Amino acid sequence: MNSNPSYRRFADLSVSEILLNSVFLCAIGCGYVFALANLYYTHQGRDGKPGLSMDDIVIAYHGADDKTRLESALNGIMEPNLRYKSDKDVIVKWIHAGADESGYRNEVAPILARDCQRCHSPDINPGLPDLTSYQGVLAVAKSGGASLPALIRVSHIHLFGIAFILYFIGKIFVLSEINVFAKRALVVIPFLAMFIDVFSWFVTKQVSWFSHVVVLAGVLMGMSMGAQIIISLYQMWFHRSQPPFSGAM
Ligand code: HEC
Structure with a gap:
């Protein structure tokens, strides 16, 4: 050729x-x-x-915004821990909106402190997701x-x-x-x-x-x-x- x-x-x-x-x-x-x-x-x-x-x-x-560990847990075995079911919507809305820190401080942290931290605290259960800090919550609220x-x-x-x-x-x-x-x-x-x-x-x-x-x-x-x-x-x-x-x- x-x-x-x-x-x-x-x-x-x-x-x-x-x-x-x-x-x-x-x-x-x-x-x-x-x-x-x-x-x-x-x-x-x-x-x-x-x-x-x-x-x-x-x-x-890209991750899946509706498949975070936090939302799945709230839709599943962790739901009964919530005192008010309406708080689930507050948290889920916050996840879908991007899980920013100010929303965490104002709306989400008080719920977690009341319903979740008696188990989800590094002092009590180091093996469970830490729900006492923004970083800890973000780890299960990120879209992946x-x-x-x-x-x-x-x-x-x-x-x-x-x-x-x-x-x-x-x-x-x-x-x-x-x-x-x-x-x-x-x-x-x-x-x-x-x-x-x-x-x-x-x-x-x-x-x-x-x-x-x-x-x-x-x-x-x-x-x-x-x-x-x-x-x-x-x-x-x-x-x-x-x-x-x-x-x-
Ligand atoms: C009575 C103790 C207790 C309380 C209260 C509790 N949890 Fe949990 N949580 C656990 C245990 C135990 C596991 C581990 C379950 C497993 O791995 O099967 C867990 C696992 C989780 C996980 C991780 C699921 C995964 O993907 O592995 C998340 C997220 C979570 N909990 C969120 C919450 C939220 C939000 C609240 C408050 C509404 C809450 N938990 C309240 C005991 C608790």
């Missing part, structure tokens, strides 16, 4: 190189399958239903989702790790003989998808519908990476000008 003799193609590889490339690509392919399985088990069921759904992704990054430090940590690991993998897959893939424009696009797309993926985590933390972009970017990266692996393996073994084991080395 390319007449410039300084470009190497799969046909120029030694058998050792083909073997090395092949086992590497197979290992990455297996790793990817396990990564998908890991993704499934990490996020599935967050919304209370089995299986992975868009809601699970939203909850993972990924914290900014956690997202930053995962982002840098993700970018470093995936960039290496994509680079090596791409280095092998550029030896293939396909349309040169398709090739150029295919080496760039997975990197773009990776950037969009990481960027979309941070946006989804604020804007829940952006979870669709998380999923799309993930699918795009998987498919473009898969295409590079499959084309490379196929051409190395079945589409060479010379069959692999004909030469020396």
Whole structure:
């Protein structure tokens, strides 16, 4: 396809190189399958239903404002501890409005002091959520989702790790003989998808519908990476000008 003799193609590889490339690509392919399985088990069921759904992704990054531990407890086993049922609405309203500190001082703290702190105090039950301080209450009143430090940590690991993998897959893939424009696009797309993926985590933390972009970017990266692996393996073994084991080395 390319007449410039300084470009190497799969046909120029030694058998050792083909073997090395092949086992590497197979290992990455297996790793990817396990990564998908890991993704499934990490996020599935967050919304209370089995299986992975868009809601699970939203909850993972954005959190669920109606699924805080405090609200669930007030709707469940902790409800009888309230002297007045109407106080539940006061607290739930406060959670949904963002759980700010002034609302806590004025409306929520007096209720908790009267109905909850005889059990929920670090002096009495260190194992239970501390409902004597704003920080303690916030820990069970937050919407959850990924914290900014956690997202930053995962982002840098993700970018470093995936960039290496994509680079090596791409280095092998550029030896293939396909349309040169398709090739150029295919080496760039997975990197773009990776950037969009990481960027979309941070946006989804604020804007829940952006979870669709998380999923799309993930699918795009998987498919473009898969295409590079499959084309490379196929051409190395079945589409060479010379069959692999004909030469020396
Ligand atoms: C009689 C003692 C007692 C009182 C009063 C009490 N709780 Fe609890 N609370 C507990 C115990 C025990 C647990 C642990 C239950 C468990 O893990 O199954 C708990 C757990 C919780 C949890 C954590 C649930 C989770 O997600 O693990 C929250 C939130 C909570 N209580 C809120 C409250 C609120 C709000 C009040 C006041 C309206 C209150 N509790 C009053 C004993 C009490």
